[in-house]
Structure formats: C-alpha cells, structure tokens
Amino acid sequence: PKTVPLYAAAEKESARPRPPSFKELPAWSAAAQVREACQRSQVVCIQGETGCGKSSVLPMIFLDDPRARIAVTQPRRIAAIS
Numbered sequence: 430p431k432t433v434p435l436y437a438a439a440e441k442e443s444a445r446p447r448p449p450s451f452k453e454l455p456a457w458s459a460a461a462q463v464r465e466a467c468q469r470s471q472v473v474c475i476q477g478e479t480g481c482g483k484s485s486v487l488p489m490i491f492l493d494d495p496r497a498r499i500a501v502t503q504p505r506r507i508a509a510i511s
C-alpha cells in the first residue's frame with residue numbers, strides 16, 4: 430500500500446506542527462485569577478475557546494490543594510443550559 434504523509438509540506442520533523450505546552454495555553458495565564466475566584470465562590474463556571482486549556486491546565490493548579498473539589502463538564506452541556 431502507498432503511504433500518504435500527514436504533513437506533506439513539512440518533511441523535516443522540526444517543521445511539523447507541535448502541540449503547545451501547558452504554559453503556552455491561554456488558561457495558564459488565567460490560573461491565578463481562577464484560583465482567587467474559587468476562593469471567593471463555591472461554584473465557578475469557566476468559558477473559553479476550544480483548546481485554550483480549560484479542562485487540562487486549570488484542574489492541575491488544584492491538584493496540591495486537599496480541599497479542592499474539581500468537576501470538568503462537557504461544553505455542550507453548558508451551552509444547552511444557557
């Protein structure tokens with residue numbers, strides 16, 4: 430069978446697209462604000478663009494806090510309710 434490269438224009442590995450690191454995601458820069466909001470309120474709803482790090486970066490900032498209770502919901506559920 431003939432193989433088809435996924436990135437035909439990027440034959441060198443260094444030219445291939447790479448996923449961003451956690452610190453490059455927009456949610457990382459908002460982490461302190463989210464932590465403060467969670468200290469003030471029992472429930473915090475976070476809305477952001479797809480791929481900004483809402484469900485991957487933000488739960489990580491609470492892993493060291495033994496009092497933290499984290500729930501990550503599906504974005505379609507929030508959209509359907511609102």
